Amino acid sequence: MFERIREKLEILADAAKYDVSCSSSGSNRKNHNKGLGDAEGSGICHTYTEDGRCVSLLKILLTNHCIYDCAFCVSRKSNDVKRAAFTVDEVVSLTMNFYRRNYIEGLFLSSGIFKNGDYTMERLLNIVKKLRTEERFNGYIHLKTIPGASAELLQEAGLYVDRMSINLEMPTELGLKLLAPDKSHEDVKAPLGLIKDKIQQLNNEKALIKSTPKFVPAGQSTQMVIGATPESDKEIMHTADHYYRKFNLKRVYYSGYIPISNDNRLPIIGSQPPLIRENRLYQTDWLMRFYGFNITEILNDANPNLDADIDPKLSWALRNLDQFPVDVNTADYKQILRVPGIGVTSALKIVQSRKFGRLYENQLKKIGIAFNRARHFIRYADSPLQLKEFEGGHIKNLILSESTSKYSKQATNQLSLF
Amino acid sequence: MKLYIFDGSFEGLLTAVFERYQQKAEKVKIVDSARYMPDAFNEAFSVVSNDVKANRVWNGLRKKLSSSWLHDIYKAFLSEQAEMYQYIFDFIRYVFDNPKGAEENFGNPVVLAVAQMSRKVHREKHRMEAFIRFQETSDRIFYAHIEPDFNVLPLISDHFKKRYADQKWIIYDLKRKYGLYYDLEKVEEITFDFSQEMSPALNTLPASVLDEKEELYSILWKDYFRSINIPARKNMKLHIQHVPRRYWKYLSEKQTF
Structure with a gap:
């Protein structure tokens, strides 16, 4: 029994x-x-x-x-x-x-x-x-x-x-x-x-x-x-968006296919599940639901797939540098929310705190924004004078070189030996 | 600078704020009696906890702060950290001395410190709600012991009372040597001495006091935990980020025997 x-x-x-x-x-x-x-x-x-x-x-x-x-x-x-x-x-x-x-x-x-x-x-x-x-x-x-x-x-x-x-x-x-x-x-x-x-x-x-x-x-x-099938990220997320709207769904889940079959229509057993892609899709899902992005801003005919090396918010920002820098001491909450490195909680704290005086670098850091990422896209009380305009590729390289992405090394499925 | 020594209770801390306004003291350093070291350079004053005085301060805060901020203050207090007592003391002064709404100034280090500590304590509370594993004893009491980083028993009492309304349970804090006991009617604070055979290292009771079915369910749970893992997705870094090693001792599914 x-x-x-x-x-x-x-x-x-x-x-x-x-x-x-x-x-x-x-x-x-x-x-x-x-x-x-x-x-x-x-x-x-x-x-x-x-x-x-x-x-x-x-x-x-x-x-x-x-x-x-x-x-x-x-x-x-x-x-x-x-x-x-x-x-x-x-x-x-x-x-x-x-x-x-x-x-x-x-x-x-x-x-x-x-x-x-x-x-x-x-x-x-x-x-x-x-x-x-x-x-x-x-x-x-x-x-x-x-x-x-x-x-x-x-x-x-x-x-x-x-x-x-x-x-x-x-x-x-x-x-x-x-x-x-x-x-x-x-x-x-x-x-x-x-x-x-x-x-x-x-x-x-x-x-x-x-x-x-x-x-x-x-x-x-x-x-x-x-x-499992060859859809683009655009097709996936547009379907998600459609179902969110039409059926008031609370969540759409994205499940990276784990090969479990020798069927020749499917990826072979032993191939890596698409974990990075899955993560990027969830990030996009969050941008749609909590950050006020319209899906067509992130995925469209010109950009049918998400970048693997950077997240979709950063990728959107780099494509739309004309919308930056955003001055955290004057900009709308909605604009601040779109800055890479600033999340919902920090954006809220920023608009609350600035009523008491202009915000400086050290305050922004303490509030908890990812400053190294955000600094390319914002102005604040003591932001350094910037003489030349950076272009997207340069900023991307700067951010990538400063950060240790969890995906920077190919997923090895192994724990490092401390 | 004046040194205020209070008894370490929340009431005591609020009384200290009251005394500060009565004495019109400017700079006050606050310390709980357990941590107090006599200091030749500062004038020391012993705060005697007082219901009426504490209530006046609390009611004053009520007029200026939302209930979620009042909770934040209490949660930060439960961190039991010496510097946090000072931050809370300074925060309350800051709220009283400024117009309504001042607590939204996260650019102020005192505000931020209280808010952030409250979050930390809240996270520990949430972890206890998640990681506590009850064992059913032969006298039908569901038992668990814990050693939380902060004094979170007062915060989790309601959660467990609501959810386990039809079973008796005990949650015991080994570090602070007190526990909660729910007897199907109300939750009470209890203390007791541990017998030698109980191991504080693990959240397990000796088999002799357990219900006969307990082992079955603990094994089924371990089986379940193993079965739902997807080896192709293995990611120990993420696993440990979510379940830090210091909590493993609570979790039957993480025990290998």
Whole structure:
């Protein structure tokens, strides 16, 4: 019994790990019934794997049996792997007991599709229902939407979970068709739209009715696999932007493809996952969501791909030197936010502090901006007189020579010997 | 320069501010009694902690600062660092002596020092919320001990009370020799003597006092931790940045046995 549950957990956690979402934040579920757990407020990473990813939720598949044969997926029908399936009670008991020991913030439940979408979705629904009603569990639950499941099941599940997600898998329809002929982005849009509309409907009713039920309070997210198919960064980020807008997504995740198949349509086993590219895509995602950039400013026909050696904000600044230098003592918050080396917190501190007097170099450094990077783009109370105008390439070289980028050496996957 | 010696309590520090205004002292150096070394060159004054005086200072601050800034002051205080007591003392004076809104002046070293220390303490609080690992004892109490860099128990009490409303738990600070005990109704401060068989080096209790299922879940958790790793992405530098080595002793998943 003991060994069997260990084996199941090993198989079904291993199969779930390629879904990269780890977020446990953004919900408003309080411990209202003196039960177990509280999912209000910010998320917590309870540990990190050796690849540096946050572990916040018990992320497992209900089963890795699957009727689909998607080339990029480790659980595809034709793949020769060990198969297993949890029972409802096993998932419930693992979740409760891990939570009680402060290992996790909640459950991330996904599944291979067995029989059909509805059959699978019903099993998932049973689990989340049992956790919420019988076990009085108020921790975070992230549930995968099963493609092809009926609207009724999805809407019912929405009443018990904090977040729902369904993956685009490939950034474009063309890429998806290449690797998973049975799937289509339309299968993703339908449930995303359904849940979004329901969230909106309940939000509107909130104005009229005092208590509306909680419905997917932490919103929806999706994921794209990067580097399995030949899309440009522009195509990837324009897709992301479209889904953010159209479906009010909370997050789009980018997952660098890890070769797991000998399929000749895919990168061969053993090739390095595109980690730098993945990082640059996330940086771009942040620029869109928190720094007021329009995606077309960063990625467009003239610049369809992100630079590997410098981050997208710096790269944008170097292409737009006419917008600099920015005087931190007079410029708009929005302009300051666009300076490489200044983040949201520092930008806010700068506009607050300058009311008390002009800011000097030593103050800016203490406030916490990356001064060596920012200094090429700003003016401040004691900035040195600059006689000649630098051009982009020169500034880039200066910054690169002064900084030790985590990517300056090719990723070796090895820890230096102290 | 006047030397104020206070008892190391938050109340004491606030009382000191009150005394300073009453005595109209100009330059004041503040030191807690545990760290005080008699000094021939400065006049020393012993601050006696006083509820009423401390409350007057706190209420005065309330009128000028947002609740998040009040929290910042308290968090910075919990750092227990000698120079931070001085910064807090000077910060409160600065707030009182200037028009409303002065706390936004991060160009002022005193403001910045308090804000930054508050963040540091907050980070330690957050880490404890993340890295505490309970073990269930045979009498159904979930137990964990910790040795945080700062005195964060007062800050994490509410978090654990809300989240673990239906289980009894104890979180014990080995460094400061006190703990929190939740009995399904309320959280109380407790102290107790450690038996020899308990190892402060690791967050584990002897098997004899544990619930029989405890080992199973700890093994399942370790299995889980191993299974979700993606070896092709291995990045130990990032791993250690997120989970600094000094916290590994709390984490069952980082133990090799």
